[in-house]
Amino acid sequence: MKFPKTIAHLKAGQLAKISGYATEEIPVKLYELGLLPGSKIILKKRLPFGGPLCIQMTENKNLIALRKSEALSLLIETA
């Protein structure tokens, strides 16, 4: 099975490692939060109708909510 391409393609509960970014046009805040190549994340929950989703970084308990458009710009590989 092919592994999903971006965070937006993950299923709830799936673990992945960020491998890069689909575009340069993403807020610097993503980097500042530590969503850097190599960091591991879990997709925790998502909302229907193209709504936001939330991920968790493995090092702390806070969730991070992202819009689908932001999630689509975060490329991933298997963790």
Add this chain to the structure above:
Amino acid sequence: MNGKKVALIGNPNVGKSSLFNLLTGLRQKVGNYPGMTVEKKIGFFSNGSFKYQLIDLPGTYGIYPTSLDEQVVTDVLSDPAHPQHPDLGIVVGTPDNLKRAILLYQQVRELGIPALFVVNMMDEAKKIGINIDFVELEKTLGTKVIATDARNGNGLNELKNALEAEVESYTFNYQIPENFSEKINFIQNRFSFETDYRAWQALAQNNVRHFSPDTQREIEQFRQQEKIISKRLQVKETIDRYGLIESQLDKIVLRTPNNRKSFTEKLDHLLIHPFWGYIIFSALLLLMFQAVFAWSGPFMDFIDESFAWLTGTVSALLPPGPINGLLTDGVIAGIGGILIFVPQIVILFLFISIMEESGYMSRVVYLMDRWLKPFGLSGKSAVPLMSGAACAIPAVMSARNIENDKERLITILVTPFMTCAARLPIYVVIISLIIPDKTFQGINLQGLTLFGMYVLGVAGALGSAWLLKKIIKSNFKSYLIMEMPVYKLPVWRNVLLTVWEKSLGFVVGAGKVILAISVILWVLGSFGMGEKFNNAEQIVTAQNPEMDEVELENEITSYQLEHSFLGYMGRAIEPVIEPLGYDWKMGIGLISSFAAREVFVGTMATVYSLGDTEDDLTIRERMAKEINPNTGKPAYNFASGISLLLFYAFAMQCMSTIAIVRKETDSWKWTFIQMFFMTGLAYVTALIAYQFLK
């Protein structure tokens, strides 16, 4: 002398505001940064003989802004001439997020600001299996590190005592990437920056706002010429710093893995569930609406009655005359009109601050973002919009919690469209006059019309939000990247301080405008020129010899109002409102209800010589009989009634809302744009409706 300027700097959700409240208590001054909707919080405290001025800066993750709030942080920190530029920074972090706090700390230090480092919420560390080597941390950061717990005040004295200690000089510096060193050298020499990091900032920041226009232009030219993209510099710096911080933290932070399903996870399973999440949020909104709408009733009645009593007492104590009238009907009534909103403000902010404090509010954003984003609103706008259905004043104030400045501004501008409680008396009276009390398919037509008015309010709000989204420009792209913190029990000190600050802010900040307008309206309604106003008593008595005393008195009051300045203004605007189907008497009602919509019904009662009757039925019967002298038809017929409903649905007929919008936006420009847009829309729709239906 206000003492040393100290700034609290930190990521969102690290308990910065708790520390702020703990240190300053009630000695806080909350306002806006000049001309912006960004909140400025300053507080004062002392320790022994040392006095401090504490600035609570908006939460941020770094010094490269992605919102106006973050821009303010960058401005304050990088411009030594900024009035809030601190002498000392306190960078606040939490045990589970040290990495992010250290990134910010390094940037603060390298901008040349001495800073302490605070690890807040230390009690959490053990629970989540984190152990921190404080000695090593101090060595790495080159400053004093203080562990605090803002929930119970642990570590607070240590923090206070550390404020006077000499801060170690900072040795670590960001290693400018080699391929940039030449360019940075050039910029540093050209503008004589003290450090190479300052020069790096000049290129990495999209715009350094305190530079002169010439400098800004020159730097921009240099960037274009050298093909430097600021964003890439920002990303490079962030990635470089994190690489280093992570290797340093390996020695400092020890984690014991803890895979127990936490309380937050269990709660989130329900609260942000794709179905139950919305059900629970709707129920909470309904409860909030009910509370603001109904629970405030007894308190508002009490304030109302107290002021009625006060008016009566003062009026009886003083000799009759203009001073008496000014004091009772102008000033005391004006103050009463301000205080009457306090119960609603208190109740709404109890709810909101508990939602914020517990961590639920960020879930609201997450749930609602999809549905409000298309209209240029934030997920958080759901709260102001819903509470706007009770009263726009606390609702507009609650928009302050929205992080993005554009979304906050739009929310403030459209919230007054929601059908507030003050519109109800007018709607009820007019609907009962023009809509038959019949049922259609089992649905009461009057009820249906009232429901339609509520729908119209929502449509007005969302429609204009959509329009404003197209018009208002922002330097920052809209995005949603938001941390949702673990749930916590609210700190009651913070909840109560919020409620206190909001109530006081309203009474003092917006009260001035409200009081001024109510005094002006009183003057206009109580004074007039010429014989007809001054000799009203003789004229009316002579004309109506058969009337009894009460009737006569009501007739005189009505006659005086008709010939007061307000009456003449009603006549003066008649040409403008005639196409809407109103006569000049209704014009008087329109002008006086600028104070507050519900005043319309009362004013019409006075105009129609009913005296101070509170009986809806009497007013309604009298209004039904009124003939519009211009058309010869009933003044409140179907066409003019619908026109009136539309007018009150859209027009900005509330001076208190205007006052609070002025306070919250810190701009007369937006206040007037809102007023003219709303009243203009009201006029046009009422005009079309009347001309179409008459």
